[in-house]
Amino acid sequence: MKIYFELFWIFFKIGSFTLGGGYAMVPLIQNEIVEKKKWIEKEEFINLLALAQSSPGALAINMAVFVGFKIKKYLGMLATVLGAALPAFLIIWLLAALFQNFQNNPYVIKAFKAIRPMVVALIGGSVYTIGKQAKINKFTLIIVLAIAVLVSQFKFPPILVIIVGAIAGNIWMMNRKGAE
Numbered sequence: 001m002k003i004y005f006e007l008f009w010i011f012f013k014i015g016s017f018t019l020g021g022g023y024a025m026v027p028l029i030q031n032e033i034v035e036k037k038k039w040i041e042k043e044e045f046i047n048l049l050a051l052a053q054s055s056p057g058a059l060a061i062n063m064a065v066f067v068g069f070k071i072k073k074y075l076g077m078l079a080t081v082l083g084a085a086l087p088a089f090l091i092i093w094l095l096a097a098l099f100q101n102f103q104n105n106p107y108v109i110k111a112f113k114a115i116r117p118m119v120v121a122l123i124g125g126s127v128y129t130i131g132k133q134a135k136i137n138k139f140t141l142i143i144v145l146a147i148a149v150l151v152s153q154f155k156f157p158p159i160l161v162i163i164v165g166a167i168a169g170n171i172w173m174m175n176r177k178g179a180e
Contacts, residue, residue, distance in 0.1 A: 014083075023122075064080035
């Protein structure tokens with residue numbers, strides 16, 4: 001029973017104090033689950049992250065699902081998903097109730113403007129950490145940059161990037177195994 005509470009509490013803390021959504025949560029989840037608790041190996045965490053990113057839905061919830069299931073199957077998944085989702089639900093519920101009264105307050109407007117760069121920095125740190133662990137080399141960096149340009153400049157649909165990437169990755173892995 002202790003591990004279920006630990007799983008819930010880890011994701012509850014992360015969900016409570018992380019601004020910027022799922023990508024900002026990734027290094028915190030990794031630190032708790034991989035580094036501190038050592039419940040999952042680094043390589044497996046990267047694989048779970050790739051799976052979570054290519055699955056529909058919010059990244060934070062997807063990560064909670066995959067990590068919880070990996071550690072303690074269905075009850076672990078329930079604990080992590082509740083832990084990850086409950087803080088956001090409670091905070092949004094409270095903000096929605098209060099926001100109408102404060103939305104034009106100059107201090108609230110300034111606070112939201114101040115938060116934006118911090119969120120960008122958290123996401124940037126997450127991208128750096130993931131890129132470092134994903135063993136990005138010159139070839140894969142070219143792929144990353146090409147996809148970023150396709151999506152941002154040419155409005156290439158991200159879902160097609162995921163589908164093409166999944167197909168290409170499978171073909172590459174099959175050819176690699178065949179060559180060994």
